[in-house]
Amino acid sequence: MSNIPETGRTQRVQIRLIVIQVLVFSLLLTLGGRLWYLQIRNGEEYTTKAAGNGVQQVVQPAVRGSILDARGVPLADNETRLVVSASRTELLKMKDDGVGVLTRLAEVLDMKPDDVRDKVRLCDSKTPQPCWNGSPYQPIPVTDEATTQQALQIRERAEDFPGITAEPTAVRRYAAPGKAKTAQVLGYLSPVTDEEIQKALDGPSPYLRSDQVGRSGLERTYDKELRGKAGVTRYEVDNLGRVMGEAENDPAVPGSNLITSLDARVQAVAEYELAQAMKTVRQETDKITGRKYEADSGAVVVMESRTGRIVSMASQPDYDPNDWVGGISGKQYAKLTSKKSNYPLLNRGIQGQAPAGSVFKIVSASAAVRAGYPFDGRYDCSSSYSLGSQTFANFESKGHGPITLGDALKYSCNTVFYRLGHQEWSRDGGIKPRKDAKNWFYTTARDFGLGSETGIDLPNEVKGRIPDRDWKQNFWNANKDAWCKEGKKGGTYVQQIAYENCLEGNQLKAYDSINYSIGQGDVLVTPIQMATAYAAISNGGTLHAPTIGKAVVSPDGRTVQEIKPKAQGKLPIDAKTVKDLDKGLRAVVEPGGTAAWRFGGWPQDKIPMRAKTGTAQVYGKQTTSWFATYTDDYTIVMTISQGGTGSGASGPAVRKIYDALYGLDEQGNQDLKRALLPKPQTKLPKIQPDGSIHAPKIKPYDPQPVQPEGEQADPEFLVPQPAGQPGLTGSPATTGRRP
Incomplete structure (x- = not known):
């Protein structure tokens, strides 16, 4: 039998129980404090992060509908181009964040490395174009003008280009049949903006970040009909961006075709x-x-x-x-919007x-x-x-x-x-x-x-x-202060006009x-x-x-x-x-x-x-x-x-x-075989179930020679008038009262 007194044994058991209780209480206190820290103090932050651990989507853009003339000739359609794209998620898994891969890619594509890296960076309020405005899980296009040889190099040397793909993709094309550009009527496309995405959230046709939208012309007026519906594949991913499985797949729906009255x-x-x-x-x-x-x-x-x-x-x-296809360069945009080019x-x-x-x-x-x-x-x-x-x-x-x-x-x-x-x-x-x-x-x-x-x-x-009269009054209200400031009685022509307009420009x-x-x-x-x-x-x-x-x-x-x-x-x-x-x-x-x-x-x-x-x-x-x-x-x-x-x-x-x-010649003789459209087109062209269109071919326009005019004078020839007596032929000048 043990020589330890019963009282001492009881005390030791009590001490052990107290220690165990303290340890358990400490663990519970620590756990509770951690839960408070995660759920209360930093709950919003971790909720946001957790949301990112769920589902990510990859968009397959819909094929945009064609714009056709009255006989079915494509004015704007799509052509297959070799598009080289980069997977940003794959590049970021590399030790150098993919810099080496992008540098090698730039060499193959005959591009500057900086230009390639700019293409795959994400857009934000501080990042200028070019940048990617779509999902980071979406393959990011680097160029849509790759040659067959360049695409083969990328695919044959796959080990040198992880995360890089070269695939045929439908790209917008403005065909210019018969050299008819139809530029301002057709318009052009450009990527959707964040502001447009927000505005369209509650509408019947919300935008996705990868969408291209019409900016002018018919492309803008009929954008909803032409754009179709992009396909979306949703993937389950963890908080490290690793794909865990496919959650849902909505196939793309191509856009409708627009037949116009243009010839x-x-x-x-x-x-x-x-x-x-x-x-x-x-x-x-x-x-x-x-x-x-x-x-x-x-x-x-x-x-x-x-x-x-x-x-x-x-x-x-x-x-x-x-x-505009594939993104317009800053130099081209400056040219199209400059006074020197007269705003084409x-x-x-x-x-x-x-x-x-x-x-x-x-x-x-x-x-x-x-x-x-x-x-x-x-x-x-x-x-x-x-x-x-x-x-x-x-x-x-x-x-x-x-x-x-x-x-x-x-x-x-x-x-x-x-x-x-x-x-x-x-x-x-x-x-x-x-x-x-x-x-x-x-x-x-x-x-x-x-x-x-x-x-x-x-x-x-x-x-x-x-x-x-109403316009005169409104125009005077808007310009009176400027006229009164500039006007001067007996001054230059412009100053005198401003002076008169200041006094009575509303009459x-x-x-x-x-x-x-x-x-x-x-x-x-x-x-x-x-x-x-x-x-x-x-x-x-x-x-x-x-x-x-x-x-x-x-x-x-x-x-x-x-x-x-x-x-x-x-x-x-x-x-x-x-x-x-x-x-x-x-x-x-x-x-x-x-x-x-x-x-x-x-x-x-x-x-x-x-x-x-x-x-x-x-x-x-x-x-x-x-x-x-x-x-x-x-x-x-x-x-x-x-x-x-x-x-x-x-x-x-x-x-x-x-x-x-x-179909008339210079003497007024008519040849209906040469006539382009002696009567307006009434029938619509037929679009086949597979989407193909049997459109007639367009020959380049062959202008007739200019008819000799000899010494015949223009009956609208403007004859200069004596000073103080402005006048025109068909339409006279303003009377010198206002620029």
Whole structure:
């Protein structure tokens, strides 16, 4: 038996129990404290980290739908390119974070190592482009222009390029069939931004970081239909980024195809002839300034007269939308947005604004009829019109005596409209307008659709400007302080104008209405607005919202959603006045008319042609050429900034576009085999179940030789006027009252 007393044994047991209790309590206290630290104090931080341990997604971009012309010719589609991509997660597992691999890759791709490393870094608020804006688990494209040899090197030397892939991938392509770029109409793509992602979160079509979205043109208007739905594969990953397994897979859905009313062949002709007209006029001397014409920009619109559908829209200067594919360089972007290049991203068909000149006279003639002046009445076409000490000269200072409004269109007689505009200004109360003033010349312009958007299915259309009394007041309110600061009585021309505007710039003066009556002064219109107005006269009075999209077709061709032409109103004149205008415009291309010299040999009995020439003057610049024309089928409007007269600069190009449409030679003989589009296209092209399209091939445009003109003079030739007596031919200058 043990010699230890029972009391001592009991004490030792008690001590052991106390020690065990203390240890257990300490462990529980430590565990509780740790739990408090993890869940309470740093709970939010670890919750965020834990969330990252769950599911990550990899996106397979959807194949974007094609944009086709009216016969199915691809204007924008996709081509297979060899795309070299890098897996950032694989690179970061390496000791040097993949620097060695990327350096070897740069050598194979003939790129700078820094450029390659920049491509695979992640974007944030402090990281400039180029960088990757998508998921870090997504393969990051390094280049989409790899050659077959480069791809083979990467794949054959896989041990030297871990985490690098070279795979064929669908990439956007702007095909330019027949050399028709169609740049500003098609638009371009660029990566989605964080701001756009946030805005679209609650919408029906949220963005993914890998999405490319339309930034302008049809690519933007129909982005939702073209983009499709990207495929998403979700992976279970741990907090170290290691893939534990696949959780879910949603396959990609390709985008729908957009069929347009454009004709690639006509587009090629329009682009070529517009550019050629500008090149030609740059070789000619402006007889007013003594300098060569600058012809710095221009646009042409070809529209179906009965529907408002756009067959062609060209704008100069232009650009190659393929420059945006795969990401545009800083140098290219600076060029496209610089003043030196004259902003080629602008679509001058819908964004180019200028005074209308004499093509505006259809509005003034209509306003006169609404005001009670008979169309066939007699109005004095004198050589000039005087307002106090100011003289407004007529075309070449010629007079034609008493003529009708139809003849005023034929001869482009300014003084007829000067008088009418001045008389209506007086009837409305002059400087102090009557409460019941009709303002026919201004309301009629707005009723023709001027001063507002036409509603064409392209983004960023501008409204132009109709300078009525309300506009004058608002403009004065916005500029009064600057005018008063700059103005000086008896100072320079600009200072004197600012001084006068400071005092009374909110008043609609007599000279404002006189200039306005022939589309000058503060009037601004766009080519698409004038095309819409002239097409309405052609079709009997219906104003259409111009459209380019014709149908949205599913990838398999089974679902077709047609986009119908949309009438949005009627001209504010009766059927008789529409016919009277049509007759007057027909006389413009017949003997004695200002456009007759451009339509020699035209088969007027088979294809009746109507036209209006215009030459608008802008302060500090050379004159702007306008030429508005239509047949029963088509309306064509062309303008060239700083290009001279309407028929002189734009006339030959417009005639050649018509010749190509109808298959006419220089003598007016028609060969339907050569005709590109003698009647508007009505049938939609067929898209096969496999997505293929049997599109006709496009031959390059072969322009006819320029018809010799001999010593024939331009009937719109601008004749310099004596000092203090500004005047133009088809459209006079502003009267020296405002820049």
